[in-house]
Amino acid sequence: MEYAIVFVTLAVIFGLYMTWGVGANDVANAMGTSVGSGAITVRRAILIAAVFEFTGAVVAGGHVTGTIRQGIIDASAVPSPEVLVWGMLASLLAAGVWLMVASYFGWPVSTTHTIVGSLIGFGVVGVGLDAVDWGQVTGIVASWIVSPMLGATIAFGLTLSVRRLILDAESPLEAAKRWGPVYIFMMGVLIVLITLFKGLSHLNIELTAVETAGIALSVGLLIGLAGRALIRRIKVDPVAEKDFHYAGVERVFAPLCVFTACSMAFAHGSNDVANGIGPLAAVVSIVSTGQVTQSSDLPLWILVLGGAGIVLGLSTMGYRVMKTIGTKITELTPSRGFCAEIAAATTVVIASRLGLPVSTTHIIVGAVLGVGLARGIAAIDLRVVAGIVTSWLVTLPIGATLAAFFFFFFKGVFG
Amino acid sequence: MKTTNPLAALLARSPFGPIQQHMRVVESCVLELPPLFEALRRHDIGAVLEHKDEIFRLEHEADELKNGIRSRLPVTLLMPVGRRDLLDLLSTQDAIAGSAQDVASLLAIGKLRVPAAMDAQIMPFVNRIVDAVTKCRTAVDALDELIETGFRGREADNVLTIVAEVDAIESETDTLGMELVRTLVDQEADVGVLPIVFWYQLIRSLGNVADEAENVGDRLRLLLAR
Numbered sequence: 333m334e335y336a337i338v339f340v341t342l343a344v345i346f347g348l349y350m351t352w353g354v355g356a357n358d359v360a361n362a363m364g365t366s367v368g369s370g371a372i373t374v375r376r377a378i379l380i381a382a383v384f385e386f387t388g389a390v391v392a393g394g395h396v397t398g399t400i401r402q403g404i405i406d407a408s409a410v411p412s413p414e415v416l417v418w419g420m421l422a423s424l425l426a427a428g429v430w431l432m433v434a435s436y437f438g439w440p441v442s443t444t445h446t447i448v449g450s451l452i453g454f455g456v457v458g459v460g461l462d463a464v465d466w467g468q469v470t471g472i473v474a475s476w477i478v479s480p481m482l483g484a485t486i487a488f489g490l491t492l493s494v495r496r497l498i499l500d501a502e503s504p505l506e507a508a509k510r511w512g513p514v515y516i517f518m519m520g521v522l523i524v525l526i527t528l529f530k531g532l533s534h535l536n537i538e539l540t541a542v543e544t545a546g547i548a549l550s551v552g553l554l555i556g557l558a559g560r561a562l563i564r565r566i567k568v569d570p571v572a573e574k575d576f577h578y579a580g581v582e583r584v585f586a587p588l589c590v591f592t593a594c595s596m597a598f599a600h601g602s603n604d605v606a607n608g609i610g611p612l613a614a615v616v617s618i619v620s621t622g623q624v625t626q627s628s629d630l631p632l633w634i635l636v637l638g639g640a641g642i643v644l645g646l647s648t649m650g651y652r653v654m655k656t657i658g659t660k661i662t663e664l665t666p667s668r669g670f671c672a673e674i675a676a677a678t679t680v681v682i683a684s685r686l687g688l689p690v691s692t693t694h695i696i697v698g699a700v701l702g703v704g705l706a707r708g709i710a711a712i713d714l715r716v717v718a719g720i721v722t723s724w725l726v727t728l729p730i731g732a733t734l735a736a737f738f739f740f741f742f743k744g745v746f747g
Numbered sequence: 748m749k750t751t752n753p754l755a756a757l758l759a760r761s762p763f764g765p766i767q768q769h770m771r772v773v774e775s776c777v778l779e780l781p782p783l784f785e786a787l788r789r790h791d792i793g794a795v796l797e798h799k800d801e802i803f804r805l806e807h808e809a810d811e812l813k814n815g816i817r818s819r820l821p822v823t824l825l826m827p828v829g830r831r832d833l834l835d836l837l838s839t840q841d842a843i844a845g846s847a848q849d850v851a852s853l854l855a856i857g858k859l860r861v862p863a864a865m866d867a868q869i870m871p872f873v874n875r876i877v878d879a880v881t882k883c884r885t886a887v888d889a890l891d892e893l894i895e896t897g898f899r900g901r902e903a904d905n906v907l908t909i910v911a912e913v914d915a916i917e918s919e920t921d922t923l924g925m926e927l928v929r930t931l932v933d934q935e936a937d938v939g940v941l942p943i944v945f946w947y948q949l950i951r952s953l954g955n956v957a958d959e960a961e962n963v964g965d966r967l968r969l970l971l972a973r
Contacts, residue, residue: 364754440753491897500900577902578895653752660755665895697753707827707897710761714823716753 335746336619339417343615346424348641350608353431354443355645359385360653361693362600362676363593365669365700367654368661371589374654380590381597381646386639388601392527393635394534395687396603399468400610401617403687404451407624409463416624418742419458419735420611423450426734427607430727440719442691445727447607448472453732458739475688476724479679480698487675487702490515494667495706498581508584509563516591517556519674523595524548526678526685527602534630555591562587578667585666592673599680600692601642607689609638664700668708672699694720759824762816762833763890769812769840770887770963776805776844777880777956779851784873787854788861795854802851806844813841827898828970836966839959840887843880846955853949859942864934865927872923872950876957879916883960886910886967893970903971910964917961924954 333339359381366372372380410416427446434441448469455464494515501507525548528539539547563584572579613634618624664672676692676699683690697720704712779802786794816837820830853859861869886909892902927950931943938946 361752361754364752368754368758440756495897495900499896577892581895657752657755660752661758663758663761667895693753697757700754700757701825704825704827707899708894709758710763710826710894711759712757712825713759713821714825715821716757719756720753 333413333417333619333622338746339421339615339619342421343424343612344637346421346428347608347612348637348644349428350424350431350443350447351605351638351641352645352648353428353435354604354607355381355385355642356649357435357645357653358443358604358693359597359600359642359646359650360657361696362596363654364657364661365664365672365696366589366593366596367658369586369589369664369666369669370662371586371666371669372593374651374658376590377593377654378646378651380593381650382643384594384597385601385605385642385646388598388603389605389639389642390632390635391535392531392598392602392681392684393605393609393638394630395531396606396684396689397610397613397630397635397638399472399687399689400447400451400606401614401630403468404448404465404472405455405459406463406465410459410624413618413622413624414746415459415743417615417618418746419451419454419739420614420618422458422738422742423447423454423735424608424611425738426450426453426731430731430734434723434727439723440693440716441723441727442693443604443607444689444691445476445724446731447610448689449728449731450735451611452728453735454739456732457736458743472688475683475686475690476694479683479688479690480694480701482682483675483679483695483698484702484705485675486678487672487699488706490671490675491668491703491706491708494671495708498667499578504578505568505580505584508581509560509566512563512584512588513556513560515670515674516559516588517552519552519592519595519678520555521548521552522678523598523681524551526681529685531685534632534635559588559591562590578665582666585670589666589670589673592670592677595677595681596673599677599684601639602684603680603690604692605635605638605642608641609634612637663710668700668703671708672696672703675699675702760819761894762820762826763894765812765816765819766833766837766840767887767890769809769816769837770884772805772809772812773840773844774880774884776802776809777847777877779805780847780953780956781870781873781877783851783854784861784869787859788866788869790860799851799855802847806848809841809844813837827894832966832969836963836970839962839966843883843956843959843963846952846959849952849955850949853945853952856945859945859949862931862934862938862942862946864930864937865946868923868927868930872920872927873953875916875920875923876953876960879913879920879957879960882909882913882916883963886913886964898971906967907971910967913961913964917957920954920957924950 363377367377427450430446452464497511498504498507528544566583568580613630676696679695680692703709779798783798886906889906896902931946
């Protein structure tokens with residue numbers, strides 16, 4: 333293909349830019365609850381994020397990447413490989429530009445919605461209505477509504493169960509020490525099960541059902557025991573306890589939030605890295621094979637590149653963003669952040685396994701709402717929900733329009 | 748690049764901390780009443796005016812806090828309790844300080860003396876009224892625990908117990924107040940009609956302080972009712 337090197341280079345740059353943005357901005361949303369509740373320091377959050385975002389991207393980032401790469405645009409309807417390459421580049425550029433503008437004005441825009449909107453825009457305008465797999469798109473859009481609700485429902489249930497098992501117990505502190513590790517055990521088992529279930533083929537690892545269950549149980553046990561060891565030594569501060577009877581209980585939840593933060597970073601990496609590397613993967617595959625319909629395997633180096641982009645974003649800007657958010661979310665206690673993060677991480681991992689590109693931020697917002705609906709948070713400002721819905725309604729058409737514009741630009745330059 | 752953080756915007760500032768702060772100011776306002784009456788018994792006009800000024804200052808401070816909380820409580824907030832109930836709680840708390848101010852302004856006239864027959868009875872009455880308010884403050888202090896437990900369970904029972912104690916203290920002050928009025932009426936010849944009118948009003952206003960404390964307890968009951 334003519335200009336092959338140019339296309340791949342551009343795709344790598346745009347893809348890196350997108351994942352950089354995810355690392356700089358979105359990770360702070362994903363882990364903000366842990367930082368805001370004071371459960372972990374910003375430094376530790378960045379460290380956790382770097383490790384687990386990368387792991388999430390590489391281990392479980394393949395499914396969503398596949399969807400972005402070949403699920404939304406029906407390749408068979410695209411007339412030539414070049415058209416698809418221009419379209420993917422245009423979508424990346426459109427998403428990047430729109431995110432930059434939105435960030436500048438402080439609008440709550442989702443990276444996922446932007447890239448999906450851009451892809452649809454390129455498909456409709458650049459190729460035709462038939463080029464978009466509307467069935468798939470409908471499923472994705474439905475998941476944007478369902479996933480925050482699922483997050484809210486799980487968080488609601490968790491909040492009620494924590495209240496019943498721990499806060500209302502004879503000795504809340506002892507109950508927290510007893511049940512805390514059980515919660516993270518279950519979270520660990522669930523997340524590993526969902527991730528491993530027929531999901532590691534891109535790493536050339538094939539696991540039987542028994543092996544999968546074994547690994548999931550071992551990981552769960554490991555973090556459960558680690559959590560137990562961490563909270564065993566916690567002593568009650570009589571002064572703090574006098575002022576607030578649940579100070580000790582919250583101190584038990586704080587170290588447990590380290591584990592939920594890890595799972596959240598993993599989940600986020602598994603879903604959001606696709607936004608940047610999905611189109612990149614498409615460009616690479618078309619350029620290397622010269623065909624559009626080829627559904628070749630996703631090269632591992634692309635996932636690694638995506639993970640690296642996130643870590644880069646974290647280290648250049650994520651620290652500052654996380655710090656700002658940490659000081660703003662002080663109304664959240666560790667026990668609340670704990671419930672919200674388990675709920676959000678589980679929901680995101682399920683979506684990732686199903687190959688559904690969802691907005692981690694919206695799911696976190698949903699989960700926090702769920703805790704609030706269980707009467708667990710002092711005050712939640714529902715205006716944010718209205719803002720999110722508005723940003724949906726705006727993001728899709730704008731992403732689409734920009735992508736169409738850039739598509740014709742690339743067509744003019746290279747065509 | 749500006750940070751867009753829906754999460755930070757989602758978690759609004761809790762009104763519960765400021766409401767507790769408001770109650771503490773109200774309590775310190777009421778705590779000025781015993782020294783005020785001690786000064787009156789000594790007939791130390793300077794000290795009476797000082798304590799009166801302090802009560803006025805604290806009442807004003809409580810007022811400002813109240814207005815601040817109200818202005819930061821938009822209808823879009825999702826809270827574990829109804830917004831209306833919370834605003835009612837706040838204005839009832841504020842009414843405690845208002846009644847204390849009524850007492851102080853009656854005494855500011857400066858002409859009033861404690862009739863000899865009442866001297867032994869007045870301080871136990873005033874102190875018991877302060878007890879009601881202090882007890883009430885401990886119940887409001889439990890609001891953050893209530894948020895933790897979702898306004899249910901053990902902590903809710905604990906608050907209901909305190910509220911019942913406030914009720915008991917309030918009816919004690921009712922009895923003490925009635926006894927005071929009786930003493931006053933018995934001494935009509937010595938005290939004179941005008942001072943009796945003043946004292947009667949004073950005893951009623953003092954009673955209002957405890958009444959409002961009881962009302963705060965009732966508001967707390969409402970928060971726990973559903």
